[in-house]
Amino acid sequence: MADADRDAAADSIAVAAEAVSDELRRAGQTVSGTGKEILETTAQMATDPALVGPAQAKVRDEGLAPARAVWEAASDVAATFASIGGYLAGRVRDVEDVRDRIIAELTGAGMPGVPLRAEPFVLLADDLAPADTALLDPEHVRAILTRGGGPTSHTAILARSLGIPAVVALGRAAQVLRDGVDVLVDGTSGVVVVDPDAAGRASVRPRRAARPFDGVGRTSDGHRVELLANVGDAATARDAAAAGAEGVGLFRTEFAFANAEVEPSLEAQVAAYLPVFASFAGRKVVIRTLDAGADKPLPFLTGESEANPALGVRGLRTSWEHPDVLDRQLAAIAAAAGRAEADVWVMAPMVATVEETDAFVAACARHGLERAGVMVEIPAAALLAGPILARASFASLGTNDLVQYTMAADRMLGDVARLTTAWQPAVLRLVEATCLGGAQQARPVGVCGEAAADPALACVLLGLGASSLSMGSRALGDVAAALARTSLDECRRLARIATDAESAEAARALVLAEVDWADELG
Incomplete structure (x- = not known):
């Protein structure tokens, strides 16, 4: 040539x-x-x-x-x-x-993607690319089954946000599935029944629209629980406000940086934050500073490949070498907060030590940001919650990473998917330890990981001491309904049952056996 x-x-x-x-x-x-x-x-x-x-x-x-x-x-x-x-x-x-x-x-070949069929169907795949999952039509794709992935993979998270039942990490069990066979998919329990009998077919409940939420989270005895939304941009913030979210429990700022080859200017950052703040005027918005690194590398901030990026320089740790990037982001948050009416709280990801907490709180104070908190995603932070929250104004539990680091199980790896659930008693005990540390210091401790979107687990988290729960906006109605039918004392009893269990499976089963709404919401 x-x-x-x-x-x-x-x-x-x-x-x-x-x-x-x-x-x-x-x-x-x-x-x-x-x-x-x-x-x-x-x-x-x-x-x-x-x-x-x-x-x-x-x-x-x-x-x-x-x-x-x-x-x-x-x-x-x-x-x-x-x-x-x-x-x-x-x-x-x-x-x-x-x-x-x-x-x-x-x-010039056909573009890859989900095949088109005339009739509604259950989609089976080794795994799905996020770009394909994001475009699925819930009216046509009735459920998703994958051989790989994990419960906190993009496929699972996107399916939940779309309201599509999904069971992931089927592994070899998927070998019995074939085109044309009828399957019954329970996305809540993770059960897949091939060629169900008449009783199984009769048990099928049609997929419903998201349950409405009246905007006030409370238990059956009137205990208030903030039900907040996880958002990534102005569009998700508007959706969350329309769904009745009481505020924002996690504003992921890294998505505003996702396509940037160079650090966005202060003005560009302010422009990204303002619409989210505007959607929640007069209400709380918890904004997380850049969670860059590992799966979210940024050319201007993260370094060369690491042997194990999940345990490397990510989150707040990027400020060790690039304190100026954090400083400019805090300046942008402060500027946007000054032009909006939202109650802006700021938190740092991947905090592990008291010293890191001190440094972050001081950095926020220099910009007039008084509500400075931390994400608890590392067991060390959970075990040191008391002294950490003597410095920070609040904590928010990121259960996806807390599960990963507690169980030493990659949350994206299907082979260890059975370990990566927040129902693990060891994880729940770390949640409890964090909430106890918050109570010692009279500081609020919320949950913003995927665990908060599970109605039964939400009751357990409240019983362990969580003051707020943040989730995808579609889950708000179901979580609110479960809490409204459960008293605070009952939540505490369920929490004790779950933490005393010997396995995640036992914890979930025992809790669901104790509530009268399990079939409807569990």
Whole structure:
């Protein structure tokens, strides 16, 4: 192949990658919330120089065809992610999805994705790319089954936000499933019944719309519980406000940075925060500083690949080498808070020590941010909750990572999915320890991880001492309904049952056996 031909072939890769990225961004404009965030992140991956550059080099230096070059370059990236492990290993499917899309664009083949069928169906896959999951139509895709993934994978989280029952990490059990067979899927219990009998079919409940929420969380005896929403941008904030959320328990600011090659200016950051604050004028908005690193690398902030990024420089730890980035973000938050009427609280992710807490609280104070808190995601922080909350104004439990670090189980790895549930008694005891530390200091402790969206687990968390629960807005109604039918003393009794259990399965089963709403909400 002549040099000119090789240059043209290499250039075609960049053109195809840009086309794929543009298509994903356009798709992102048709959805909101987590789906929009995922599509935008995948769009960025399509044009990542770490993928496109090596593919072009394989064309110019080795004379490979563009499609083959993309395949090999993507395979190298995927192998690197898999060897690093942790959350990056969970992004291998994203790399493969982008690879297939670019190759389809280069060859004129059909774009990969979920197949179209005339009738509603249950979707079975090894795993789903987040970009595919985000665009699923709940009226057509009645349930999702995957061989891989985990309960806190993108597939599982997006399915919950869409109201689609999902059972992930089926592994070898999926071998009995085949096209055309009827299956009964219980996304709550994780049970899949192949070719159900008449009794099983009669037990099926039609999928319903999200249960309405009146905007006031309370137990049956009137104990107030703040029911808040997790949001990532202005669109999800508007959705949460419309759903009746009492405020925001987790504003993930990293999604405002997701497509940035350089640090966004202070003005750009203010513009990203203001609409979220505006949606909750007069109400609490807990904004988390950048949770960069591991699965969310940022070119201007995170460094080279680490042997185990989940245990590396992520969250607040990025400020050790880049204190100026944190300082500018706090300045932007303070500026936006000054122009809005929301009650803005600020918290740092991945706090492990009292010293880190002191430093973060002092940094917030320099910008006039009085409500400075921490996320409790690391067992060390849970065990030191008393002294940490002697400094911080509040704590919020990030149960997804707390489970991962407590159980030494990658939350994206299907092989250990049975371990990655917040029903684990060891995890619940750390939640209790954190809440006790908060009570000692008269500081509120909330929950903003996926655990708060489980109605039965929400009652247990309240019984352990949580003062607020934050979740995807679709879960608000169900959690509110469960709390409204359970007294505070009953929540405390359920919490004792769960923490005294010897396994996650036993904890869940024992709690559900004690409530009269399990079949409806559990």
